[in-house]
Amino acid sequence: MPLFYSFLNNIAIMLAVAIVHGFIYRYLKDRKIAAKIFSGVTFSFAVLATMSNKFVLSPGVVFDARSIVISICGMFAGPIAVFMTSVTAIIHRINTGGGGMTMGILVIISSALIGLAFRYWRRSKPELAKPQYLYLLGLIVHLNMMLLVFTLPKEVISQVFQTITLPVLLILPIGTVFYGKLLNDQEEQLKTEQSLRDKEGLLRKAHDELELKVSERTEELAQANIRLQELDKLKSMFIASMSHELRTPLNSIIGFTGIILQGMSGEVTGEQRKQLIMVKTSAAHLLDLINDVIDVSRIEAGKVKLDIEQFDISALASEVKKSFDILADEQGLEVVLDIPGPMRIKSDERRTKQVIINLVSNAIKFTDEGRINIKVLGRNNKVEILVADTGIGIKKEDINKLFQAFGRITTKDRLTEGSGLGLYLSKKITDLLKGQIKAQSHFGIGSVFTFTVPLKYQEIKK
């Protein structure tokens, strides 16, 4: 029984030392050599503690659990530590002396070697840290110990076998399992902590990199935004400059021909008058072109703002018709207006007028004889304005080109004074007003242009 208790005592001490070792070891983990030496010291301390709590069978024949300490030290702490521990144990055993000294020293050495063997075996087979294998270690170490009993003085061998066999083979392997498990768990915990620290480090690094990227992107975006705003400003300034530069010379041309024609600069002959009028009309035409080009530029640059208000579309159509009466009369054309009573719609009056004027102007331009019909009617939340003429018409294949910029089409050998932008501009304006515009025609007979706008202009919010 005393041996039993002695072994249990030893195991308790070993475990306690191991726990303390665990506390301190984590601070040394970065210094490998220092850590090994520290382990060596702790295990040495543990082995001394067990050897001090020994069971004395007879003077010089002592038993303790040093085999556990040393074998586990070999397996878990490695060569440096197990060497230190073994040396400590051997010195102490020699000091104790007695007949069992040889066995004692052999047990120490062989436990160390078996422990180291398991350490290296573990490299290729990590499951060795599991309880069943630790038990195997314990079994091998202590069977070996029982074999070494034969190195004892002959007279005690039999007594020793009787006394220690059961306790040794029953308790010590289990002690090995507990000791090994404790150390393994400590090892695992350290590994997990390290792994967590590493992962944390990686995460932080990734986070920092991401933050850097985000701030870089934000900077890039801010720069791009500034550039876009500058570009936008440049666009505005360009259009404004264009407008100003193009109008300035026209001021002189239109102005001075006007003055001369009024007779303010002296008498004007018939022929001079005739020629000056041609200059004047050309200049007026040029002005129209400039206005169209500037208008298109502004629409393309997205710089046109609509002025949405309620107005009477019938009255507007009537106004436009009246403005063309003289011109139509000159060309011997009849203009007929077909409107319902007052019809209020909500849209941009100026721009709507611009489109109607364009359509009527085209109709008159391309009609030699007959009539122009301007019709207004309301249908399904929309208002349709139709401008029909008995003019030269448009070929089927040309209808698609009508609304293109500078789209020239076959016009029966006619050279018309147009900017080529009129219908293009009308189409762009119609799009802005959220309406539709289309043309139908029979070549040689006439055309109908239909311009549709919603009764109530609605801003579509994205």
Added chain:
Amino acid sequence: MKKILIVEDNEKNMYLISFILKKSGYEVTEATAGEEGIELAMKEKPDLIIMDIQLPGIDGLEATKRIRASEADGNIPIIALTSYAMVGDKEKALAAGCTGYIEKPIDPEAFAAEIKKYIK
């Protein structure tokens, strides 16, 4: 005889406007830059000022603002000459203190009549 001050940097435009106004019976003073225009406005106290908006140095709007700031009472009508470049040009002219505006290129037939409407 009523006096009109023209502030315009383009010499052809200046000649044109000046010619029309003289023929219509007005006395004409000319300034080719904003600062000169402000000086003459204060010195001569014309019955109307024609102010081109695009001027070197301080532009027509700024000149208008300064003239308005220096007037005690009896505002001189200031007509802006705009070239319909940007949206809001007209509004800016009126906001700076212009009484009215005329778009370039001017209509030689109607110009004199329009000026007559504004002059004191």
